[in-house]
Amino acid sequence: MAETKMNVQLIAHTQVSRSFLDTFVPCGDETDGQAVALTAIRTCYSANKPTEIVAKEGAKYFGSKASDGGAGTDADRLFRHIVRSGHSSTLEHISFTFAIEGVSRALLAQLTRHRVGFSFSVQSQRYVRMGSDDRSGGFDYVVPDSVKGSTVKEALFRAAMRSHQEDYDALRSQGVPAEDARAVLPNAAATNLVMTANLTALLSFYSKRRSGKGAQKEISDLAEMLRREVESVEPWTSQFFEAAG
Known part of the structure; x- marks a missing residue:
């Protein structure tokens, strides 16, 4: 029996398939998550097929500056527009799996109240x-x-x-x-778990549990650690975490 500390590590995240890579023509340093987001978003509005969108529209979005005067590429402008307009279901296609260690059962009870877009596998006391x-x-x-x-x-x-x-x-x-x-x-009592969540769900979680929102410090700390892990592989998400809540 001993005191323990929280540890969070990203163990998997959305990546494009090998077959999709054949149509992926990089225009800069766009990530796999951005390619998936662009594909999902433009599928709703484009006459092109999903498998064609990055190949035919990638240069337009990833290869030019944001037309709204904001930071990044025109893809970043599109992502901002989608989030502001409430069409963030298109970001549910991007997921992250975390190893979460050394958290209390009290935190677990709070964490598992977030159900939509989350999956949990928890160390059993049984x-x-x-x-x-x-x-x-x-x-x-x-x-x-x-x-x-x-x-x-x-x-x-x-x-x-x-x-x-x-x-x-x-x-x-x-x-x-x-x-x-x-x-x-x-x-x-401490426990360990594996948690998978999509980007939309994580942004919603962060908006409710981030520091300053009245949440218990342990779960606020978890929210910040999850954010850092996501941003380490998908840096473009930083603006949405910052704006959350």
Whole structure:
């Protein structure tokens, strides 16, 4: 049993297929996500087939400056227009998969309230035994920032964690199965999960959970870490996270 810290890592994201690459004529440093976004958006308005859009229209959008006077290419102008007009369902075709480690069960309860556009695979307290003598070495836990830095508060909090662990171990020693003994584990108990979400869903999540929106700090920190991971592979999304909320 030990204190743990949140870690977020992007493990997969939308990339164009090998066959689509044959029609992909780069005009600059556009990303796969931008190619998918352009294809989805222009499919709604173009006489060209989806498989033809990047080949026939890519130069127009990726190869020229934004006609609205804004930053980036005319593709960036189109993406801004789509978001402003509320047609952001076209960005649901771009997805990201994250490994999220060392978050509290309290955060998990908040996170899984965001259902549309999200998929979750969560470490099970039923199948992963959390006893002191188990492979896990006991449950790890997350200490809230409001507790840290105070000798008295930290002592009380850590004593509570030890008590929960002792209760869990005692129940297991009496033959109580892990799926029932887990009932005494606290909201602070840490968990790990894999989460996949599309870009539209992530922007909605960020607008509600970013710092300054009244969300608990742990989930606000998660929102910022998810944003950084997305922007690391799709930098053009930064303007939409900035404008969210």
